[in-house]
Amino acid sequence: xxxxxxxxxxSASFGLVMGTLAGAALLxxxxxxxxxxxxxxxxxxxxxxxxxxxxLRWYASLIDAWQxxxxxxxxxxxxxxxxxxxVVLGTAAALAIGRSRRAWARGLDALFMSPxxxxxxxxxxxxxxxxxxxxxxxxxxxxxxxxIVVSVPYVLRTTLANLAQLDPALLESSESLGAGRLYTxxxxxxxxxxxxxxxxxxxxxxxxxxxxxxxxxxxxxxNEVLPIRMWQIxxxxxxxxxxxxxxxxxxxxxxxxxxxERVAGLSRQLR
Amino acid sequence: MTAITAPGxxxxxxxxxxxxxxxxxxxxxxxxxxxxxxxxxxLLLVAVSLYADAEMTRFGLDQYIRFFGDxxxxxxxxxxxxxxxxxxxxxLLFGYPLAWLYTRSGPRMQSxxxxxxxxxxxxxxxxxxxxxxxxxxxxxIVNNLLLSLGLAETPLRLLYTEGGLVAALVQVQMPLxxxxxxxxxxxxxxxxxxxxxxxxxxxxxxxxxxxxPLSLPGIxxxxxxxxAAAVTAFITQSLVGGGQMLFMPQYIYQxxxxxxNWPFAAAISIVFMMSVLGVVMLFNLLGRAxxxxxxx
Numbered sequence: 001x002x003x004x005x006x007x008x009x010x011s012a013s014f015g016l017v018m019g020t021l022a023g024a025a026l027l028x029x030x031x032x033x034x035x036x037x038x039x040x041x042x043x044x045x046x047x048x049x050x051x052x053x054x055x056l057r058w059y060a061s062l063i064d065a066w067q068x069x070x071x072x073x074x075x076x077x078x079x080x081x082x083x084x085x086x087v088v089l090g091t092a093a094a095l096a097i098g099r100s101r102r103a104w105a106r107g108l109d110a111l112f113m114s115p116x117x118x119x120x121x122x123x124x125x126x127x128x129x130x131x132x133x134x135x136x137x138x139x140x141x142x143x144x145x146x147x148i149v150v151s152v153p154y155v156l157r158t159t160l161a162n163l164a165q166l167d168p169a170l171l172e173s174s175e176s177l178g179a180g181r182l183y184t185x186x187x188x189x190x191x192x193x194x195x196x197x198x199x200x201x202x203x204x205x206x207x208x209x210x211x212x213x214x215x216x217x218x219x220x221x222x223n224e225v226l227p228i229r230m231w232q233i234x235x236x237x238x239x240x241x242x243x244x245x246x247x248x249x250x251x252x253x254x255x256x257x258x259x260x261e262r263v264a265g266l267s268r269q270l271r
Numbered sequence: 272m273t274a275i276t277a278p279g280x281x282x283x284x285x286x287x288x289x290x291x292x293x294x295x296x297x298x299x300x301x302x303x304x305x306x307x308x309x310x311x312x313x314l315l316l317v318a319v320s321l322y323a324d325a326e327m328t329r330f331g332l333d334q335y336i337r338f339f340g341d342x343x344x345x346x347x348x349x350x351x352x353x354x355x356x357x358x359x360x361x362x363l364l365f366g367y368p369l370a371w372l373y374t375r376s377g378p379r380m381q382s383x384x385x386x387x388x389x390x391x392x393x394x395x396x397x398x399x400x401x402x403x404x405x406x407x408x409x410x411x412i413v414n415n416l417l418l419s420l421g422l423a424e425t426p427l428r429l430l431y432t433e434g435g436l437v438a439a440l441v442q443v444q445m446p447l448x449x450x451x452x453x454x455x456x457x458x459x460x461x462x463x464x465x466x467x468x469x470x471x472x473x474x475x476x477x478x479x480x481x482x483x484p485l486s487l488p489g490i491x492x493x494x495x496x497x498x499a500a501a502v503t504a505f506i507t508q509s510l511v512g513g514g515q516m517l518f519m520p521q522y523i524y525q526x527x528x529x530x531x532n533w534p535f536a537a538a539i540s541i542v543f544m545m546s547v548l549g550v551v552m553l554f555n556l557l558g559r560a561x562x563x564x565x566x567x
Contacts, residue, residue, distance in 0.1 A: 238404070
């Protein structure tokens with residue numbers, strides 16, 4: 001009977017097409033990371049893949065690479081400052097606009113989120129124009145300010161998503177039982193949004209640590225950040241040390257990701 | 272509820288933590304921060320773009336006239352916007368089945384998949400782009416494979432081509448597409464698909480008539496994020512695209528840092544932002560329409 005045949009043929013071809021495309025997507029997502037990791041253990045002077053032989057020489061060479069180390073230190077310091085300020089400003093703003101359906105709250109929400117879709121390079125240029133017009137010299141502070149603008153949206157987004165799950169009845173019953181505002185915040189609101197803040201802080205840190213468009217315009221010579229240093233290496237000399245730095249960054253990212261998944265359920269917060 | 276605290280009675284604790292009805296004050300610090308360090312710079316950028324000359328002495332629309340009067344500039348803008356379309360379409364083609372696979376997998380498989388999906392999102396863009404230099408380079412995997420299979424006699428130039436750039440951008444932006452799709456697909460009622468199957472619809476028909484239309488909001492959200500990220504991906508564009516192709520972000524950078532022509536750089540930034548904003552608003556309209564479709 002042809003009617004019995006059709007669904008099985010259909011499901012076979014459907015599964016095959018979807019499975020193949022999904023498999024290709026997975027390969028595409030995972031392969032570049034693996035390629036960088038393998039290349040970083042090369043013994044040679046070029047980025048040949050697969051490497052002719054393996055060694056740890058490029059990792060060892062990082063020990064004397066003081067320029068890269070300085071840049072990494074600036075990036076870490078910057079990420080810490082940016083994350084701390086973003087969490088305070090972002091969480092406070094989320095509490096304010098989270099449970100309001102008024103026009104001003106939605107307007108502010110759109111404003112605070114807009115750095116995510118606006119070309120970051122244009123904002124970097126705007127900041128450069130702003131600080132030079134104001135007569136402020138570029139420094140660690142101006143760099144941090146620029147980074148905060150593009151990092152706050154991540155904290156806001158995850159915190160808002162968690163606030164949406166908070167049952168207002170819980171707040172009212174806490175209030176009616178005589179709990180103060182601060183007590184209610186600590187015992188009811190905070191436990192609900194804690195994971196959202198944590199995940200948002202993590203992503204804000206990563207986005208600052210990885211930011212180039214804003215740093216290009218805001219960083220002065222004394223505050224060179226790691227991604228820009230790496231970008232210059234890749235543009236000029238294709239130094240194999242870049243592969244070793246990449247290897248370190250991938251290892252640290254994977255480790256941080258697994259920890260954040262355990263602590264704050266990172267993957268649930270990202271959706 | 273309204274604030275009923277009399278001014279005289281407000282102690283230090285209530286002052287530090289506003290009562291219900293005054294929660295909006297908590298948004299003030301960030302609002303002030305954005306007003307000074309986000310809105311003001313952007314307004315200044317508009318002002319600078321209205322200078323007629325690079326020395327910034329006279330006002331005029333000269334920069335915009337210069338931009339739109341030259342087909343070279345329009346070609347750069349056009350190819351940038353088109354690059355975003357290509358990357359977004361390919362990302363959707365590969366990302367959708369991956370999100371679909373995720374929702375059909377067991378919990379263990381799901382946690383493995385989500386890590387593979389998120390890892391590129393959190394890995395440095397420079398590192399991800401660097402991987403593509405290794406893959407597409409003269410000594411890279413693709414060339415070695417082609418040579419050993421006898422499909423090419425000499426290494427092909429893959430780096431600094433648009434095909435290579437699109438491939439790299441699809442990989443770099445894939446998580447931005449897959450994550451919203453997973454959210455939408457996980458919320459779909461499985462009964463709908465069962466009902467469609469019980470009524471005799473095959474998997475293709477069920478997919479095209481039930482799953483795909485109902486996941487439109489996720490598709491729109493994913494496309495929006497992917498598009499915005501792809502057109503502004505300065506690093507990937509400059510490293511994988513090389514000097515052969517010029518896109519708007521590099522054009523802005525070049526005019527600012529190399530040529531010090533701030534007014535023209537500001538003008539092309541404004542044109543670029545407005546174009547991206549236009550596309551974003553178009554996506555948002557589509558998103559709203561698709562939500563209405565779903566609820567109807």
